[in-house]
Amino acid sequence: MTTPPVFSKEYAADYDVVYAKQDYTGECALVERTLQRYGKAKIKTILDLGCGTGTHSLLLANRGYEVTGVDRSESMITQARTKKPNDRSMPVTFQQGDAATLNLGRSFDAVLMMSAVLDYQLENQDVVAALQTVKRHLNPNGLFLFDVWNGPAVLKTRPQERIRIFESHGQKLIRLAVPKLDSTLHRCTIEYRHLLLQPDHQYRETVERHTVRYFFPMEVKQYLAETGFELVSMAPLPEGEGSVTDDHWHVSYVARNLEQR
Structure with a gap:
């Protein structure tokens, strides 16, 4: 058994198996509706920050957007590149960052x-740094779409072993x-144990520990204001509309870049 770093080669290889039934198509449709609803101009270019193995990026490129997918895991980026068709006309690129x-x-x-990428920014300064990265890559009035674990729901229905x-x-x-769960630091450390059984009776066992942060709505609003964003919308997932309650674990936010260049 090995204990590789977070987002290792093994985790990247398992990722698409674990999330094979995730409704990526529906999620991208929601992204497109949101961009059309709140965009002050036609949205043509997208930065997918924390793109993982690239499924969202590829689907959005198929919808006609020019997409750049970035992930800090080189293994995830390698996996994403293998999923890109050989057709060079597809407007999507992947790189590590x-x-x-x-x-x-x-x-x-x-x-x-x-997919809760912002939750991996554990310290306050990490959150600010990530939002500053978003801001310097956004056009004036550009849109920032993200989702996080919702603090009230996490504390009401605490994470369970699964x-x-x-x-x-x-x-x-x-x-x-x-x-x-660490309710003082607003964090949850999850130990993932994977046992992969191969058809030839070989197996691989790996362990990864992911620490993520959960956020409260007013906290998110304050972070956005401090870094030059206007909060436009907040909604539960997967619905993407309606009021957020403490029964909603995953919440999506839409913010607008207020900077004029």
Whole structure:
């Protein structure tokens, strides 16, 4: 058994098996509706910050957007590149980079941080640094779409130990998630234990520990204001509309870049 770093080669290889049934198409449709609803101009270019293995980026490129996918895990980016069709006309590129320090030297009409990417910014200064990265990559009045764990819901319905089994291409992946909540630091450390069983009876066991932060709505609003954003919308996921309550674990936010260049 090995204990690799977070977002290791093994985790990247397992990622698309674990999330094979996630409704990526529906999520991208919601992104597009949101961009059309709140964009002051037609959205053409998107930065997908924390793109993982690139599924959202690829689907959005198929919808006609020019997409740049960035992730801090080189293993995730490698996986994303293997999923890109050989058709060079598809307007999507992938590269490695960190949300706290990224500087691509260009700006976009919209920036996405989907699937709780912002939750990995644990310290207050990390959150500010990530938001500053978003801001320097946004055009004036550009949109920032992101989602986070909702603090009131996390404290009401605390994370529980879970075991799930996934099967794909003759492989079976058994995943045990063991969470440990720290309500003082607003964090949850989750130990993921993966047992991958191969058709030839070989197996691989890996362990990763992910520490994520949860946020409260007024806290998010304050962070956005401090870094030059206007909060435009807040809604529960997966609905993407309606009022947020303490029963909603995942909340999406839409913010607008107030800076005029």
